[in-house]
Amino acid sequence: MPVTEKDLAQDAPWKKIQQxxxxxxxxxxxxxxxxxxxNLRTDLSDGLRLIALLEVLSQKRMYRKYHPxxxxxxxxLENVSVALEFLERExxxxxxxGE
Incomplete structure (x- = not known):
């Protein structure tokens, strides 16, 4: 069953609360x-805050160097990849x- 605009509109408040x-x-x-x-979408896009969050939560440093x-x-994109590789390695x- 395809998702309609009405379904998306009803889902929006829940997503905003989660965000x-x-x-x-x-x-x-x-x-x-x-x-x-x-803003989650823009502030995590360069990977720096994502890397910082992972280091704080894990209390470990990144294995690979990243672009400060x-x-x-x-x-x-490389910074985000470093963060994702860290998660995989851990x-x-x-x-x-999802979005």
Missing amino acids: NTFTRWCNEHLKCVNKRIG RPTFSQMQ NIKLVSI
């Missing part, structure tokens, strides 16, 4: 490294990840 809750949770953990997330000042989209599975 706000996760953002607050991330910010609570990122406080100790003086970082903050305002990613100026190109390729550098940003045997952390990502489930139910």
Whole structure:
């Protein structure tokens, strides 16, 4: 059964609550490294806050080097890849990840 615009509209408040809750949770953990997330989609896109969050939660440093000042989209993508490789190496599975 295809998803209609009405279905998406009814789903929107729930998604917004989830997004706000996760953002607050991330910010609570990122406080100790003086970082903050305002918008999940844009603020995690360069990988830096994602890497910082993973380091805080795991209390470990990244195995690979990453770009501390990613100026190109390729550098940003590499940073996100470093974070995802870290999760894989730590045997952390990502489930139910969506938009």
